Amino acid sequence: MRKIWLIARREYWYNFRRRSFLFTAFGVPLFTFFMMFVVFAISDTTFTGTGQLGAIGYVDQAGVLDDAVEKPEEYQAFPDLESAHAALLEGSIGAYFVLPGDFLKTGVAEAYTLESVPDGIEKQFASFVQANLAHLAPPELPVERLRNPLDLTVIELGTGAELSGTDAFLGRFMSPLIFSLIFIMAVNTTSQFLMSGVVEEKESRMMEVLITSCTPLEMLWGKVLGLGALGLTQVVLWGIGGALLIKSQPESTFLQSLYLDPGYLAIGLVYLVLGYFLVASITAGIGAAVTAEQEGRQFASVITLAAVLPYLLISMFMQNPNDAVPVALSLFPLTAPIAMLLRIPMGPVPGWQMILSMVLLAAACLLTVWVAAQVFRIGLLMYGKRLSLREIVAAIRQGRRSMLTTSQEAG
Amino acid sequence: MAGTTVIAVNHVTKAYNSHRAVDDLSFEVRQGEIFAFLGPNGAGKTTTMRMILDILKPDSGTIAVLGGPLTEATKSRVGYMPEERGLYKGVPLLELLGYLGALKGMSAADARQQAIRLLERLELGEYRNKKVSELSKGMQQKVQFIATILHRPELIIVDEPFSGLDPVNTQALKDMLLELRNDGATILMSTHQMHQVEEMGDRLLMIDHGRCVLYGPVDEVRSRFAHNAVVVRGQGDWSVIDGVKRVTVNDNGREFTLHLADGVTAAEIMHRLAVSPDHHVSSFSLAVPSLTEIFIEVVGGRNNHA
Numbered sequence: 001m002r003k004i005w006l007i008a009r010r011e012y013w014y015n016f017r018r019r020s021f022l023f024t025a026f027g028v029p030l031f032t033f034f035m036m037f038v039v040f041a042i043s044d045t046t047f048t049g050t051g052q053l054g055a056i057g058y059v060d061q062a063g064v065l066d067d068a069v070e071k072p073e074e075y076q077a078f079p080d081l082e083s084a085h086a087a088l089l090e091g092s093i094g095a096y097f098v099l100p101g102d103f104l105k106t107g108v109a110e111a112y113t114l115e116s117v118p119d120g121i122e123k124q125f126a127s128f129v130q131a132n133l134a135h136l137a138p139p140e141l142p143v144e145r146l147r148n149p150l151d152l153t154v155i156e157l158g159t160g161a162e163l164s165g166t167d168a169f170l171g172r173f174m175s176p177l178i179f180s181l182i183f184i185m186a187v188n189t190t191s192q193f194l195m196s197g198v199v200e201e202k203e204s205r206m207m208e209v210l211i212t213s214c215t216p217l218e219m220l221w222g223k224v225l226g227l228g229a230l231g232l233t234q235v236v237l238w239g240i241g242g243a244l245l246i247k248s249q250p251e252s253t254f255l256q257s258l259y260l261d262p263g264y265l266a267i268g269l270v271y272l273v274l275g276y277f278l279v280a281s282i283t284a285g286i287g288a289a290v291t292a293e294q295e296g297r298q299f300a301s302v303i304t305l306a307a308v309l310p311y312l313l314i315s316m317f318m319q320n321p322n323d324a325v326p327v328a329l330s331l332f333p334l335t336a337p338i339a340m341l342l343r344i345p346m347g348p349v350p351g352w353q354m355i356l357s358m359v360l361l362a363a364a365c366l367l368t369v370w371v372a373a374q375v376f377r378i379g380l381l382m383y384g385k386r387l388s389l390r391e392i393v394a395a396i397r398q399g400r401r402s403m404l405t406t407s408q409e410a411g
Numbered sequence: 412m413a414g415t416t417v418i419a420v421n422h423v424t425k426a427y428n429s430h431r432a433v434d435d436l437s438f439e440v441r442q443g444e445i446f447a448f449l450g451p452n453g454a455g456k457t458t459t460m461r462m463i464l465d466i467l468k469p470d471s472g473t474i475a476v477l478g479g480p481l482t483e484a485t486k487s488r489v490g491y492m493p494e495e496r497g498l499y500k501g502v503p504l505l506e507l508l509g510y511l512g513a514l515k516g517m518s519a520a521d522a523r524q525q526a527i528r529l530l531e532r533l534e535l536g537e538y539r540n541k542k543v544s545e546l547s548k549g550m551q552q553k554v555q556f557i558a559t560i561l562h563r564p565e566l567i568i569v570d571e572p573f574s575g576l577d578p579v580n581t582q583a584l585k586d587m588l589l590e591l592r593n594d595g596a597t598i599l600m601s602t603h604q605m606h607q608v609e610e611m612g613d614r615l616l617m618i619d620h621g622r623c624v625l626y627g628p629v630d631e632v633r634s635r636f637a638h639n640a641v642v643v644r645g646q647g648d649w650s651v652i653d654g655v656k657r658v659t660v661n662d663n664g665r666e667f668t669l670h671l672a673d674g675v676t677a678a679e680i681m682h683r684l685a686v687s688p689d690h691h692v693s694s695f696s697l698a699v700p701s702l703t704e705i706f707i708e709v710v711g712g713r714n715n716h717a
Contacts, residue, residue, distance in 0.1 A: 006513050014502065205497030209558065212464050212491045213514040215483060 003214045007222025012229050015193045024189050025234045029241030036245055056121065057084045057096035062103035069132050072124065088112060088157075097125055097152075104141060107151045114157050126150045176345050177314075179268055180338045182238055184308055187276050190231035191283040191304075194223055195296050198287030216376040220369060224280045231276055261345075268341055270358065275337030277365040279307060285372035289392060303334070310339040321346040331357050333364035371396055415442040416475075417566055417597045418463055423472030425458055425621075432458040433469070434621035440599050445592050447612035447629070448601040449702075451710050455621040456601045457494055460568055463599075464491055477566060487516040490564035494571045494601075496555045500544040504530065504554060507543065508561055515562035522561065529557040533583060549580050556584060560591060567591060568599045573607060585611060605702035609633075615702075619710050629702075636705045639671045640698035641680055647690030652683055668698050 015021055055074045058065065059081055065071075076093060078084035084096040095113035103109060111122070129149040133141060201207045210219060283300050290296040310317065310329045317326050321343045330339035330349070336357045343349050374396050418440040425433040433455040440446040450456050461467040463474055465481040477485050499507055505526055512522025530536050533553045535546075543551060552575060560567060572588070573581045589611060592598055602608060608615055608629060615632060617625035625632055642661070643649065649658045649667050654675035659668045671680060677697055684690050700708075 003514060006510065010510050014499070200499075201497070203497075204500070205493050205495045206499060207497070208461075208464075208466060208493040209491065209497065209511065210514070211466055212486055212489065213511070214486075 003218045004222045004225065007214070007219060008226030008229065011197065011223050011226030015197070015227060015230055016233070018193070021189065021193070021230065021234075024185070025237050028185075029238050033241060033245055055093045056125070057087055057093040058125075059084050059096065059098045061101045062099045064099060064104060064129065064136060064138075065132050066136055069128075069135050071128060075128070085112070088114065095121065099129070104138065104145060107145055107149065109150050109152050111152055111154045112157060113154065122150070122152060122154075126152075175264075176342045180308075180311055180341045182235060183268075183272050183275065183337060183341065184304070184311070186231040186235050186272070187279050187307070188304060189234065190227045190276065191280050191300065192297075193230070194227050194280055195283050195287040195300060196293050197223065197227075198284055199290070199293045199296060202288070211377075215373075217370075217373040220281065220284055220373045220376055223284060224277060224369065227280065228273070228276055232273075235272065264344055267344065267354075271337035271340055271361070274358070274361045274365055275307070278333055278361065278368055279303060281365065281368040281372045285368070285375045288372070288376045306334050308338060309335050310342055314342065317342045317346060321349075327353060331360060333361045336361050416440070417442050417477060418599065419473075419475040420459070420463065421473045421475075423459070423462060423469045423474060425455075425462060425467065425469050431621050433462070433618075435472070436618065436621065436623055437472075438616050438623065438626055440597060441614075442597050443592065443595055444613040445588065445598045445600060445611050447608040447615040448599060449603075449605075449608065449615055449617040449625075449706065450601075450619055454618050456618065457570060458621075459618070460491075460570055460599070460601065464489070464568065487562060488564055489566045489568065490515075490559040490562065492555055492559040492567075492569040492572060494574075496552055498543045498551060498555060498558070501542055503540045503542055504535070504546075505539045508554070508558055511558045512561045515564075517562050525561055525563075526557065529561065530554075532587070533557065533580075549576055552576060553580060553584070556587075560587070564596065566597050566599070570601050571603070572600060573602065573604055605706060608702055617706065617709065624709050625705070632705065633699050633702065636700050636708065638698060638700070639673070639675070641669050641671070641677050642694075642696050642698045643667055643669060643684070643692055644694040645690065645692040647687070649690075652680065652687070652690070654680055654683070 055076055056072075057076050057078050059078050065077070076087075078087065078096065081098065084093070084098075087093045088096055095111055098110045098112070100108065100110075111125075126149050130146065133146055133149060201210065214222075282303050283296075286299045286303075287293075287296050290299065310326070313325065313329070316323060317339075320326070326339060326343055329335040330343055330353065332339075340349070340354070340357060375392055378391065416439045420436060420438050423433055423436050424431065436455075436459060448456055448460070458467065462469050463476060463481075465476075474480070477488055479485070481489070502510075505523065508526035508530075509519060509522045512526065513519060517525070527536070527539065530539050533556075535550060535553060535557075538546060538550065543554065546554065556569075556572065559569065567588075569588075572584055576584065585607070588598055588600070600612075612629045614628050615625065616623060627635075644666055649655060649669055652669070654672050655669045656672045657670040659670070660666075661668060669680065671677070681695055684692050684695070
């Protein structure tokens with residue numbers, strides 16, 4: 001155990017100080033932070049333009065819009081829903097807002113459009129309503145209405161979507177995307193470090209010195225744990241960055257509505273850790289079996305591609321997360337982490353599937369770490385020669401034999 | 412304790428595909444000796460050393476190190492310097508040595524202290540916080556040597572320890588190896604440099620094509636290969652002496668090797684020279700071949716047969 005700890009500690013600090021790690025860990029969140037600020041700054045100014053939709057209609061059933069308040073010139077009042085709807089279909093207006101009779105009390109309003117309503121138009125209409133409310137100032141007006149004039153539902157006639165609280169849906173859908181992206185990046189960075197470390201030790205013959213100081217299994221565990229801690233550091237740093245971003249943009253309904261259920265985060269973390277162990281041990285085994293880093297990366301990219309497969313099939317998860325393919329992908333160890341991250345926010349996952357998937361994943365981890373250690377043992381010393389499949393199988397057999405004999409000796 | 416077997420190699424064979432790298436090899440290394448391991452390139456020296464260190468498994472035969480198969484516990488009593496040196500490039504020396512020492516079971520403080528002491532000893536003290544990549548090749552090799560002996564191993568296995576070193580550093584390493592031996596360590600050293608074996612080695616093993624060709628105490632091997640000849644310095648026509656078959660001039664031109672006829676002894680020749688008025692002798696010794704000559708004779712001869 002002491003040697004595993006020593007190796008893990010060294011791997012952690014050595015790679016922590018790498019420029020490429022410092023860049024991904026600190027640079028990427030800083031860059032994202034910066035970009036988000038730019039995007040928010042721009043969206044607050046530019047998108048207030050209303051030109052794209054042309055004229056905007058409204059139907060005021062609540063009687064709150066007074067002619068005394070100057071209205072934007074593209075605004076046009078309609079006496080009833082039918083005439084507004086006809087104008088929309090005919091194309092003389094791009095959208096129309098409806099303030100129902102109980103609007104003063106509830107604030108609920110609707111917008112009808114063929115495609116979508118730019119954020120800027122919503123804001124403009126909201127401030128128009130606000131100005132009217134202030135002018136009219138009916139005695140029964142709740143203060144809340146002035147502060148937050150519209151609770152808008154946009155009905156897109158073209159797509160048939162009803163985007164009630166648009167951002168809530170987006171957040172629910174974006175969270176798993178963001179988490180799986182973080183997962184992919186963290187696992188990718190660390191397993192790449194793992195691979196290049198192994199290849200470096202192999203090429204520099206450092207391996208011969210190390211292997212006469214500890215066992216291949218100790219070495220493998222040390223590396224996997226040390227670099228795993230590094231990957232976790234990266235995730236935590238990004239998490240802090242994300243939390244700061246959400247805090248700094250309280251008016252962004254999108255960020256506020258991200259699906260951040262603590263249970264989901266905890267399960268996500270478990271999958272992240274297990275998924276990392278699986279990918280890392282496979283990568284380490286590959287690193288030990290190949291002769292050059294370049295070659296190793298080609299093999300490793302196949303593994304990564306398999307792991308992100310659910311990401312590529314995301315439309316299937318959105319249509320029916322409990323369909324055969326999403327379920328199969330969330331049980332298969334290599335694809336399970338991302339598949340589960342995608343499934344959970346889209347609907348309840350049966351408990352047995354969750355447990356089975358975790359058990360399978362954990363079992364796969366133990367198996368691959370052990371196999372990788374056997375490949376380590378012979379692969380590290382075969383310089384300038386890639387291991388053939390037959391040699392790998394032989395190494396695994398030999399490992400099993402020696403495990404059996406040691407357990408017999410112990411017994 | 413002197414004379415106890417530290418390494419016992421027993422009928423060991425290792426083949427790569429159809430090529431037999433090591434072929435039914437047996438020898439032992441005894442406590443407190445410098446054991447020289449010789450052979451041409453590709454003879455199987457490194458393979459044998461890797462099997463001793465349990466990096467490779469022999470196909471057949473047994474190897475015992477410090478009294479049994481190499482275990483995790485014995486590993487910390489052994490120091491190994493591989494032929495192709497390798498150290499983490501981007502790590503400061505003290506940190507690197509501290510890590511390697513700790514892996515061999517040293518405490519952090521002990522490893523650090525010992526590393527500083529050895530770095531000072533090999534004149535690397537001022538580089539202790541430099542990275543390996545900032546050192547010259549010779550310095551890196553000295554660091555690798557320090558890494559090998561840092562944890563005060565009982566058994567030191569060094570593969571070509573002097574290759575690539577200048578004479579000053581070679582001498583420094585040699586002094587340290589002799590000192591370690593005098594302190595009780597056992598040293599297994601492979602080398603091409605025969606004069607190092609002559610100067611340092613207690614016993615030797617020479618292999619070729621994976622098989623043992625010479626094995627025994629260095630002096631004994633040399634005298635076994637001694638031809639019936641004497642080396643003299645002085646003046647006179649050496650070929651006229653009765654019993655001298657042939658005279659060769661040695662490379663410096665001042666020394667002559669007198670090859671003697673069968674049955675003639677060196678003592679008889681010394682007597683004849685002493686009484687001869689035409690000869691003046693300033694030095695007289697038995698012609699013992701250098702290990703280089705033996706090496707060429709044994710290995711070259713075998714290769715000619717092949």
